[in-house]
Amino acid sequence: MNTAVGKSVRRKDAWDKVTGKAQYTDDLPDAGILAARLLTSTCAHARINNIDVSGALGLSGVKAVLTGKDCPELLGPLLQDRPALAGDAVRYAGEPVALVVAIDNPTAENALRLIRIEYEPLPFVITPSQAMAEGAPLVHERVSEYKKVLADIYPEAGTNIASRYSMRKGNMEEAWKRCSAIVEQRFYLPPSDHLAMEIRTARAQISSDGDVLITASSQAPYSVRKQLAEAFSIPSGKIQVRVPFVGGGFGGKAPVMLEILAFLASRSVGGKAVRLTIPREQDMASAPCRMGLEAQIKVGADENGLIKAAELSFLLDCGAYTDISPYMTKAIAMDCTGPYHIENLSCEAICVYTNHTYATSFRGFSHESFTFCIERALDILARRCSVDPLEFRIRNAIRSGSKTPSRVECTASLTGDLKQCLNNIKELSGWDGGKAVPIKKNTVRAKGAACFWKTPNPPTDAISGAFITFNPDGSLNLQTGVVEMGSNGQTHLAQMLAEKLKIDADQVHVVIPVDTKTAPEHWKTVASMTEYMAGHAVMRAADDLLNQLRSNGAQALGCSPDDIEIAYSRVYSRKNPEQFIAFKDIAGGYKSNTGESVGEPVLGRGGFMLKGLSMLEPQTGHGRTGPDWTLGAQVVEVEADLKTSAYRVINASTVIDVGKVINPEAMRAMIAGGMAMGISLSSREGFAYDHDGIPKLPNLRTYKLMHIGQEPDYRVGFVETPETRSPYGVRGFSEHGIIGIPAAFGNALSAAFGKQLMTLPLTPETIWRTPAEDASDTV
Amino acid sequence: MIPFNFAYYRPDTLKEAADIFSELQSQGKSAVYYAGGSEIISMSRTGSVHPDALIDIKSIPECGLLTVDKERLHIGSACTLSRIRESNLFALLGLACGRIADHTNQCRITLGGNLCGSIIYRETSLPLLLSDADVSLYGPQGERRIPFRSVFNIRMRLKPGEMMVQIHVPR
Numbered sequence: 001m002n003t004a005v006g007k008s009v010r011r012k013d014a015w016d017k018v019t020g021k022a023q024y025t026d027d028l029p030d031a032g033i034l035a036a037r038l039l040t041s042t043c044a045h046a047r048i049n050n051i052d053v054s055g056a057l058g059l060s061g062v063k064a065v066l067t068g069k070d071c072p073e074l075l076g077p078l079l080q081d082r083p084a085l086a087g088d089a090v091r092y093a094g095e096p097v098a099l100v101v102a103i104d105n106p107t108a109e110n111a112l113r114l115i116r117i118e119y120e121p122l123p124f125v126i127t128p129s130q131a132m133a134e135g136a137p138l139v140h141e142r143v144s145e146y147k148k149v150l151a152d153i154y155p156e157a158g159t160n161i162a163s164r165y166s167m168r169k170g171n172m173e174e175a176w177k178r179c180s181a182i183v184e185q186r187f188y189l190p191p192s193d194h195l196a197m198e199i200r201t202a203r204a205q206i207s208s209d210g211d212v213l214i215t216a217s218s219q220a221p222y223s224v225r226k227q228l229a230e231a232f233s234i235p236s237g238k239i240q241v242r243v244p245f246v247g248g249g250f251g252g253k254a255p256v257m258l259e260i261l262a263f264l265a266s267r268s269v270g271g272k273a274v275r276l277t278i279p280r281e282q283d284m285a286s287a288p289c290r291m292g293l294e295a296q297i298k299v300g301a302d303e304n305g306l307i308k309a310a311e312l313s314f315l316l317d318c319g320a321y322t323d324i325s326p327y328m329t330k331a332i333a334m335d336c337t338g339p340y341h342i343e344n345l346s347c348e349a350i351c352v353y354t355n356h357t358y359a360t361s362f363r364g365f366s367h368e369s370f371t372f373c374i375e376r377a378l379d380i381l382a383r384r385c386s387v388d389p390l391e392f393r394i395r396n397a398i399r400s401g402s403k404t405p406s407r408v409e410c411t412a413s414l415t416g417d418l419k420q421c422l423n424n425i426k427e428l429s430g431w432d433g434g435k436a437v438p439i440k441k442n443t444v445r446a447k448g449a450a451c452f453w454k455t456p457n458p459p460t461d462a463i464s465g466a467f468i469t470f471n472p473d474g475s476l477n478l479q480t481g482v483v484e485m486g487s488n489g490q491t492h493l494a495q496m497l498a499e500k501l502k503i504d505a506d507q508v509h510v511v512i513p514v515d516t517k518t519a520p521e522h523w524k525t526v527a528s529m530t531e532y533m534a535g536h537a538v539m540r541a542a543d544d545l546l547n548q549l550r551s552n553g554a555q556a557l558g559c560s561p562d563d564i565e566i567a568y569s570r571v572y573s574r575k576n577p578e579q580f581i582a583f584k585d586i587a588g589g590y591k592s593n594t595g596e597s598v599g600e601p602v603l604g605r606g607g608f609m610l611k612g613l614s615m616l617e618p619q620t621g622h623g624r625t626g627p628d629w630t631l632g633a634q635v636v637e638v639e640a641d642l643k644t645s646a647y648r649v650i651n652a653s654t655v656i657d658v659g660k661v662i663n664p665e666a667m668r669a670m671i672a673g674g675m676a677m678g679i680s681l682s683s684r685e686g687f688a689y690d691h692d693g694i695p696k697l698p699n700l701r702t703y704k705l706m707h708i709g710q711e712p713d714y715r716v717g718f719v720e721t722p723e724t725r726s727p728y729g730v731r732g733f734s735e736h737g738i739i740g741i742p743a744a745f746g747n748a749l750s751a752a753f754g755k756q757l758m759t760l761p762l763t764p765e766t767i768w769r770t771p772a773e774d775a776s777d778t779v
Numbered sequence: 780m781i782p783f784n785f786a787y788y789r790p791d792t793l794k795e796a797a798d799i800f801s802e803l804q805s806q807g808k809s810a811v812y813y814a815g816g817s818e819i820i821s822m823s824r825t826g827s828v829h830p831d832a833l834i835d836i837k838s839i840p841e842c843g844l845l846t847v848d849k850e851r852l853h854i855g856s857a858c859t860l861s862r863i864r865e866s867n868l869f870a871l872l873g874l875a876c877g878r879i880a881d882h883t884n885q886c887r888i889t890l891g892g893n894l895c896g897s898i899i900y901r902e903t904s905l906p907l908l909l910s911d912a913d914v915s916l917y918g919p920q921g922e923r924r925i926p927f928r929s930v931f932n933i934r935m936r937l938k939p940g941e942m943m944v945q946i947h948v949p950r
Binding site: 105106109110279281699701707708709710 | 780782783784821824825881882883
């Protein structure tokens, strides 16, 4: 019988959050803390000829003004190409140029306005294809001289190419000959933003003996420690990073940015505590955003509707600095076809610098973008083959024995069961063939389908850990380095531990804030890997704990450790279960009736390092970046007004193979949240740029998100094909609700309006401007 | 963050409000009437406006009125969009109010702000034009009540220091 796994256990952070008592970084008291503010570039690309800070320094209350001269160090998790403050040149509008430290925020803000910068505008590039063109202006002149942090980053000298990944499989020439239908399409998707409800913020102070304390809204406290230590040659033991509650991350808080600036600010004022909270406008224009993407997709199928070949080219717009984008490019290559059996493949994924705000991981790690392109093309291909688009996907679904693009052989455990997901979503969504259905004059309804899959792309040696201690009442404390930013990871880990110990989940307390000095390192809270990586660490810590309890129990009960059973917060001998000792009496060691002490205090610990992953072979892409895949199917239904091009989303459905449902309600909510984000993204979000390459009005007055009240009905179904090497068989699921939604949404709207929609966001205006369907792209 | 200081006034009568405006004007200071504040706050954050003073009209009883008599529906300029919509007194206007921004903002944005602000849509104007509504205005030269259409042409054509007090919609 399950005690904890499979139950809708209430989130450990629920009460604090719903009552508003949860403390986020910027809620911490700020009495006596200095304030820092950023001045950012007004040019997309320019040389900085001079910065005059004398006016700002002269303002009463200003403590320090920093510019690029004060911080020559270059930063980056993969390729060190980014200064904390621009040096000789700015490479995007919004790039931090100067930092003012003052007694309070208004003083700092006023000081910013007294800084004079002389820019000499340089030619700029805004789209990846512009950046790839012959003779394009270079965003970085000496890209090949930057230090690589990881080996598989391949900048190309004299170009805007930051890295490139290829996949080659089968024989393309032969394959095209067998195709009776071929679809070729181009796509352009603009950058957009994460827009976590909590804006980015960081605090720093340096003690008299050089101990650095950073408090930040971050998904990656251990990366903050690592990057600070390396960039400024500080022993990492002298750096402490604390993360309280995080109000949403979505990948946008995985990069290290404000933490470095806050450190520099504190260092410039003798280590005094400094708080750097950027306004929403800078959170959008200056801090890293979601990548843009250009793609060219060519797919072909034979007369049976079986996909025979795919030739795919992706240009990822990484903006002015790489951050994690080369790995997002690699992730595109890894999963480029979607979850389909395709034997002949040629894929080129290139990470391209532009003069946009630099990009970073966004929920789904680039999958929502390339999935839009491939799934839109496949939908057209299915219709060309006169096959129901959902049936077409079932026919081509990846299965045991198929090879992934990087030639990993599929098993049920490795990828899960796509056919089951597709069959289940027929019923869940009321699938009707994906054709426009008239419901009244000028109004139709239509459904669109898409599949998704994703494997993580961590460093091959990423680690996690867990500590478990007992309280005197026999309950336990679980401590990990997992940041709780909404995905419920800590509660799921508590459930997994409780299940292992056969106790209720409310007997497990979690330590929600992360402190790098006390919590064991967890790589980053990204890539939906909490339940896998930290889950393994928790299982090992639980085994360690159980062994110690057995040892104590055997000594206290006078039997062999092999006879000891542990369940329901009790330790007992299998041979005599009536005689038992409660956790509270044995977890700290045991005292017999005569006062004799027996055993030792019980302290569980577990560590886990990823195993069996590889870098991709550069020419063919052969290799494996993640332990497993999570896949699923999604359907969106829209109601469209053919006269005005307006529409509304009626419902959105997901069936996902999660391996094992740990917490039905919480997992359902995460998937629904992903669908909501996907609908918002594909219906209204995107950065627009003016002729000078400046983002237009980056603020929430004009950049609209979907709001409560505008949401459709969300339907979620689970399939449970266990991942045999994962605790309880669970797969990553936190990001995945978003991945196929833009594609399903695009497919639904294309069917409804009878137009082939190839971009995002799909506003009524975009739809209206798109000409009615023609067949000219058929080869 | 609004990085500058400003004076905040909360008059209780129309006359007091207009007097404050005139007084500030004579001192060479810029003043704006303030109701919901969504526009003033967001534009002040970005530095597009920096008034020396805000004159909050929410304490002026006439501006907060929402009532029906035998002939007309009277709506104060400081009534929020959500209050107008939830009152169900004028269906088309309620529909317009319910489509502006989002629910949270509808609880802040006022009828006066939607009509007199700088954001171009002014969604509430159409129902008022269609219903031959009157508008009463108050400024340093006193009160006037005129057809809404005579003062609204793409935007409100108010005199300096004049504010919108009420809309009067025939039943």
